[in-house]
Amino acid sequence: MHAILTLSARHLQKVPCSLTSGPEPDYKLLEQYHHHEALTAFHADFHNNAQSNQDAVLATSFLLSFHACSVLDFKLVIPAEDRSLTFLRYIPSVLSDLADTTQNGRFQVLVEPRLFLPHVTPSMGPGAQFMSLLNHLPQDSPALVHRDIYVERIESLTLYLSTSTSKDLQPSVLEELLSCFLRWQSLCPAEFVDLVGELDGIALVILAHYYAAAAYLLSRNRGKWWWWHEKPGYMVGTIGDYLGREWEHWMQWPRGMIQRVGNLSSR
Structure with a gap:
C-alpha cells in the first residue's frame, strides 16, 4: 500500500x-x-x-x-x-x-527478460565514436585508470545503442527491449555505479548514452511506460550541463538524440 x-x-x-x-x-x-x-x-x-x-x-x-x-x-x-x-x-x-x-x-x-543483449565491441555508430574518443586520450590521462570499466560498459551497451537506428521494431519487441534497458541498470557492476556516484566524467557520458538510447525506444512506444518518459531527457541534460563545454564532443550523440525525440512527457 x-x-x-x-x-x-x-x-x-x-x-x-x-x-x-x-x-x-x-x-x-x-x-x-x-x-x-x-x-x-x-x-x-x-x-x-x-x-x-x-x-x-x-x-x-x-x-x-x-x-x-x-x-x-x-x-x-x-x-x-x-x-x-x-x-x-x-x-x-x-x-x-x-x-x-x-x-x-x-x-x-x-531482472531477466526473455530477450538478452550480449556484450559486443562497437564497430560503428555512437559506441564506436565513444571508443575513438577514449582511445585518443593522452596516455598519462588519469581517466585511463578505469579504462577497463569504461570499455566493458560501452560494450554492454553496443546493441542497445544500435536500436536507436532501427525503424522496423515491432511493439512486442519494443516492450522486451525496454525491459532489457532496465536489466542493464540492474546488472551494472558496483565499480561503475561507484564512478557514477563520484561524478566521473566518462562514466556519466556512458550513462548519458544509455538514457539517450532509452529515450528513442520510449518515443517509439507511445502511451506506455509513462513513468519513465521524463527521466532520459532530464538525465542527459543534467549530465551535459554538469560536464560543460569541455565534454561537448563526448555528449554530442546523447544530446542530439534527445533533441531528435523531443519532449516525451508531452506525448
Whole structure:
C-alpha cells in the first residue's frame, strides 16, 4: 500500500487535483513518508518473507522501480545522481542470496527478460565514436585508470545503442527491449555505479548514452511506460550541463538524440 501511495503522491505533484475546498496536501512530504515506509517494509519482506509473500513482494518491486525511474528532483550537490541505477542493482543482489525463492522463476522477470543483449565491441555508430574518443586520450590521462570499466560498459551497451537506428521494431519487441534497458541498470557492476556516484566524467557520458538510447525506444512506444518518459531527457541534460563545454564532443550523440525525440512527457 505504501508503494502505491508513494507513486500516487509523486504524480499528484505533477497534476494537482484538489478534491476539497481546504488547503492542498503536501504531496512531496507524503511521497517522502510513504517511500520511506515502503522501502522499510520491502527490505524486510524481501529478506525474510519473499517466499510466503511473493505476489506482494513482486508488485512492490515493480512499483518502487517505477518510482525510482520517475524521480527527477535530485540533490543539487549531486546533479547526476541516479536513484534507479542504485535501486535496480539492489534487487538482483538480494535475489542472488535467495536461490530457493528464485528457482521457481517468479522473480526472474525483475531482472531477466526473455530477450538478452550480449556484450559486443562497437564497430560503428555512437559506441564506436565513444571508443575513438577514449582511445585518443593522452596516455598519462588519469581517466585511463578505469579504462577497463569504461570499455566493458560501452560494450554492454553496443546493441542497445544500435536500436536507436532501427525503424522496423515491432511493439512486442519494443516492450522486451525496454525491459532489457532496465536489466542493464540492474546488472551494472558496483565499480561503475561507484564512478557514477563520484561524478566521473566518462562514466556519466556512458550513462548519458544509455538514457539517450532509452529515450528513442520510449518515443517509439507511445502511451506506455509513462513513468519513465521524463527521466532520459532530464538525465542527459543534467549530465551535459554538469560536464560543460569541455565534454561537448563526448555528449554530442546523447544530446542530439534527445533533441531528435523531443519532449516525451508531452506525448
